[in-house]
Amino acid sequence: MRVSVYRKEHFNAAHRLYNNEWSEDENYAVFGKCSSPNYHGHNYELVVKVTGEIDTKTGYVMDMKKLSDIIGEHVLKKFDHKNLNLDTEEFKQLNPTVENIAVVIWNILKHKMDPSLQLKVILYETERNYAEYPAD
Amino acid sequence: MRVSVYRKEHFNAAHRLYNNEWSEDENYAVFGKCSSPNYHGHNYELVVKVTGEIDTKTGYVMDMKKLSDIIGEHVLKKFDHKNLNLDTEEFKQLNPTVENIAVVIWNILKHKMDPSLQLKVILYETERNYAEYPAD
Amino acid sequence: MRVSVYRKEHFNAAHRLYNNEWSEDENYAVFGKCSSPNYHGHNYELVVKVTGEIDTKTGYVMDMKKLSDIIGEHVLKKFDHKNLNLDTEEFKQLNPTVENIAVVIWNILKHKMDPSLQLKVILYETERNYAEYPAD
Amino acid sequence: MRVSVYRKEHFNAAHRLYNNEWSEDENYAVFGKCSSPNYHGHNYELVVKVTGEIDTKTGYVMDMKKLSDIIGEHVLKKFDHKNLNLDTEEFKQLNPTVENIAVVIWNILKHKMDPSLQLKVILYETERNYAEYPAD
Amino acid sequence: MRVSVYRKEHFNAAHRLYNNEWSEDENYAVFGKCSSPNYHGHNYELVVKVTGEIDTKTGYVMDMKKLSDIIGEHVLKKFDHKNLNLDTEEFKQLNPTVENIAVVIWNILKHKMDPSLQLKVILYETERNYAEYPAD
Amino acid sequence: MRVSVYRKEHFNAAHRLYNNEWSEDENYAVFGKCSSPNYHGHNYELVVKVTGEIDTKTGYVMDMKKLSDIIGEHVLKKFDHKNLNLDTEEFKQLNPTVENIAVVIWNILKHKMDPSLQLKVILYETERNYAEYPAD
Numbered sequence: 001m002r003v004s005v006y007r008k009e010h011f012n013a014a015h016r017l018y019n020n021e022w023s024e025d026e027n028y029a030v031f032g033k034c035s036s037p038n039y040h041g042h043n044y045e046l047v048v049k050v051t052g053e054i055d056t057k058t059g060y061v062m063d064m065k066k067l068s069d070i071i072g073e074h075v076l077k078k079f080d081h082k083n084l085n086l087d088t089e090e091f092k093q094l095n096p097t098v099e100n101i102a103v104v105i106w107n108i109l110k111h112k113m114d115p116s117l118q119l120k121v122i123l124y125e126t127e128r129n130y131a132e133y134p135a136d
Numbered sequence: 137m138r139v140s141v142y143r144k145e146h147f148n149a150a151h152r153l154y155n156n157e158w159s160e161d162e163n164y165a166v167f168g169k170c171s172s173p174n175y176h177g178h179n180y181e182l183v184v185k186v187t188g189e190i191d192t193k194t195g196y197v198m199d200m201k202k203l204s205d206i207i208g209e210h211v212l213k214k215f216d217h218k219n220l221n222l223d224t225e226e227f228k229q230l231n232p233t234v235e236n237i238a239v240v241i242w243n244i245l246k247h248k249m250d251p252s253l254q255l256k257v258i259l260y261e262t263e264r265n266y267a268e269y270p271a272d
Numbered sequence: 273m274r275v276s277v278y279r280k281e282h283f284n285a286a287h288r289l290y291n292n293e294w295s296e297d298e299n300y301a302v303f304g305k306c307s308s309p310n311y312h313g314h315n316y317e318l319v320v321k322v323t324g325e326i327d328t329k330t331g332y333v334m335d336m337k338k339l340s341d342i343i344g345e346h347v348l349k350k351f352d353h354k355n356l357n358l359d360t361e362e363f364k365q366l367n368p369t370v371e372n373i374a375v376v377i378w379n380i381l382k383h384k385m386d387p388s389l390q391l392k393v394i395l396y397e398t399e400r401n402y403a404e405y406p407a408d
Numbered sequence: 409m410r411v412s413v414y415r416k417e418h419f420n421a422a423h424r425l426y427n428n429e430w431s432e433d434e435n436y437a438v439f440g441k442c443s444s445p446n447y448h449g450h451n452y453e454l455v456v457k458v459t460g461e462i463d464t465k466t467g468y469v470m471d472m473k474k475l476s477d478i479i480g481e482h483v484l485k486k487f488d489h490k491n492l493n494l495d496t497e498e499f500k501q502l503n504p505t506v507e508n509i510a511v512v513i514w515n516i517l518k519h520k521m522d523p524s525l526q527l528k529v530i531l532y533e534t535e536r537n538y539a540e541y542p543a544d
Numbered sequence: 545m546r547v548s549v550y551r552k553e554h555f556n557a558a559h560r561l562y563n564n565e566w567s568e569d570e571n572y573a574v575f576g577k578c579s580s581p582n583y584h585g586h587n588y589e590l591v592v593k594v595t596g597e598i599d600t601k602t603g604y605v606m607d608m609k610k611l612s613d614i615i616g617e618h619v620l621k622k623f624d625h626k627n628l629n630l631d632t633e634e635f636k637q638l639n640p641t642v643e644n645i646a647v648v649i650w651n652i653l654k655h656k657m658d659p660s661l662q663l664k665v666i667l668y669e670t671e672r673n674y675a676e677y678p679a680d
Numbered sequence: 681m682r683v684s685v686y687r688k689e690h691f692n693a694a695h696r697l698y699n700n701e702w703s704e705d706e707n708y709a710v711f712g713k714c715s716s717p718n719y720h721g722h723n724y725e726l727v728v729k730v731t732g733e734i735d736t737k738t739g740y741v742m743d744m745k746k747l748s749d750i751i752g753e754h755v756l757k758k759f760d761h762k763n764l765n766l767d768t769e770e771f772k773q774l775n776p777t778v779e780n781i782a783v784v785i786w787n788i789l790k791h792k793m794d795p796s797l798q799l800k801v802i803l804y805e806t807e808r809n810y811a812e813y814p815a816d
Binding site: 489 | 554556557580583584585624626670
């Protein structure tokens with residue numbers, strides 16, 4: 001009786017899309033205004049999906065309060081009100097596209113969770129652009 | 137050519153998270169304010185997903201009006217404006233977590249639907265906490 | 273240069289609509305399923321609107337963090353995960369309609385705020401039913 | 409490292425549900441007010457999901473700007489501010505249910521996309537009725 | 545102690561923007577694709593705001609169930625799943641812009657309501673275009 | 681017969697809250713993580729409200745397409761995908777709080793609009809924090 005539970009959190013961050021190995025012009029050609037040199041930003045909505053068996057004593061797959069605390073401690077503290085390119089180790093070299101941020105968050109959370117639980121990350125950069133990792 | 141269709145409904149209910157075999161203190165230790173003795177409540181948003189072949193005459197996988205009627209008759213009539221712990225047979229013993237409510241609704245609907253159709257239930261307890269059964 | 277700022281918070285509570293001076297049947301005749309004896313509940317969305325001059329040093333009408341703390345301390349702590357009829361002094365006699373809850377919250381907050389600021393409360397009982405006090 | 413990216417667009421269209429081989433009465437018996445002879449309409453919200461590997465140079469599965477342009481050129485130009493039954497070849501014979509429209513849009517987009525990318529279409533006819541093709 | 549209460553309903557309709565006294569070309573010059581000859585359509589979200597004193601017996605400004613019934617009987621029955629230009633008396637001559645529809649709905653409802661209550665109509669044609677009548 | 685029409689647009693920008701006359705520590709004491717030195721960012725949702733008489737020929741208070749073009753040309757081009765503190769003249773000295781940004785946008789738009797129309801700006805920094813200028 002496997003069930004998925006979802007917890008939605010959010011953080012606000014600045015970023016620019018940028019490949020260090022390219023010139024500014026090349027970056028602009030590929031990323032357009034998303035490579036604007038002084039950064040822009042987003043209200044990121046983060047949905048974490050956890051799949052597992054329901055614990056018969058609690059009725060929980062996982063205590064959403066604990067999941068929220070893990071996300072707060074290991075993801076929000078790192079990314080909220082930060083410049084992803086300048087303030088984080090993860091995106092010093094890696095381009096902070098919504099795809100890459102989703103993968104990075106999945107890797108952070110994976111190590112903090114009970115390994116019997118399956119994990120997925122859905123990240124909204126805007127209401128109209130979002131990513132999911134891993135793909136089904 | 138299998139397609140999924142989704143129908144969203146809602147109901148308002150009171151509940152508390154509570155394991156009958158534990159003391160009030162043990163319940164509070166596990167469920168926190170969700171075990172508050174006089175109940176609290178939610179606007180539950182219920183999404184029912186039905187997967188099957190498109191009927192070539194109607195263009196429907198299933199008439200959403202009929203699905204809405206089935207949900208109304210067998211789910212909303214039972215749970216809407218009710219206290220899940222006190223007013224329903226289903227949660228007299230079973231803890232009404234969002235996971236358990238999703239499973240219970242799936243079991244109710246499964247028996248009312250054409251068995252050739254695949255069924256999934258997504259239940260929002262709040263905009264930020266929700267569950268899906270069965271898991272993919 | 274008067275500006276309004278808005279802060280949205282939420283709480284989950286149980287209630288029933290009920291006039292103590294009426295019989296159960298009279299209550300049912302007026303309030304229908306909203307008078308269901310064992311309570312039902314809602315995800316209340318609370319919007320607090322504060323109007324005043326922008327402080328030229330901070331650029332704030334009011335620090336939204338402080339407004340959020342005041343709402344948390346004086347409104348959410350009192351109503352979140354509670355039964356409005358049973359657990360609160362305010363609704364022991366007063367019927368907890370969305371109109372009355374909005375007025376009660378306004379009165380609570382009014383005394384905690386700088387009197388030079390104008391205050392309005394908008395309270396969503398559901399996405400489709402909400403109230404505003406005071407009226408424009 | 410397969411990731412899914414989603415792009416949301418919208419279009420406004422008129423339609424009626426109607427099977428050409430049936431009488432008006434038969435259509436009304438099956439489709440109710442959705443077969444109203446002079447058409448009604450919807451704000452369709454279209455979500456296109458694309459799954460593939462992240463390109464290590466760009467950090468993209470696919471440039472969402474390009475996906476948006478493809479949707480605009482091949483879907484929105486065809487359906488936006490149109491009468492699906494009268495103005496489009498696709499629905500001259502085919503009943504424009506949300507299921508059928510989703511399949512039609514998938515077929516249009518499939519031919520415009522890199523074949524290594526997996527494609528899914530989710531189409532909202534209203535906030536409460538939507539369809540997904542192909543099913544998982 | 546005047547309070548405003550709001551009730552949200554919806555209807556789906558087809559329309560085109562069109563001035564009968566102008567040629568098709570003039571209409572296209574002014575209304576663009578909104579004058580598309582075979583109509584397009586929308587999911588209209590209708591918010592009705594009612595302002596008055598709280599009745600001390602019920603705690604209501606107005607029973608939202610009764611307001612919903614009035615809207616259903618006098619507005620939705622007339623406009624839902626209809627072509628506003630062809631199927632309604634109101635828009636045979638009058639251009640069904642969101643502004644004009646809001647005014648028409650206000651006039652319909654005004655005559656069905658207790659005259660001591662103040663009435664306002666907010667009508668969403670899309671999430672991004674809406675109108676309010678009367679203006680504050 | 682005055683009616684208000686609303687048009688919603690959005691832009692993504694980086695900013696930090698900062699008073700040039702204060703030290704970093706003073707800024708942190710007042711603005712907390714919102715003064716984070718390398719900026720953070722938001723998806724700003726901008727609602728522009730225009731009030732006036734309905735033109736009897738068009739049924740419009742104002743052509744929303746023209747309003748959208750004015751906002752695009754004079755607001756979005758200036759602020760979208762920009763760093764408000766570094767890239768704009770307006771916020772070189774002025775702290776880019778949501779209150780101040782709303783006032784700045786109102787001043788920009790006021791000069792581009794027919795003076796007979798009344799103008800209001802509502803700006804969402806997040807779903808939970810927003811501002812309105814001028815206040816009612």
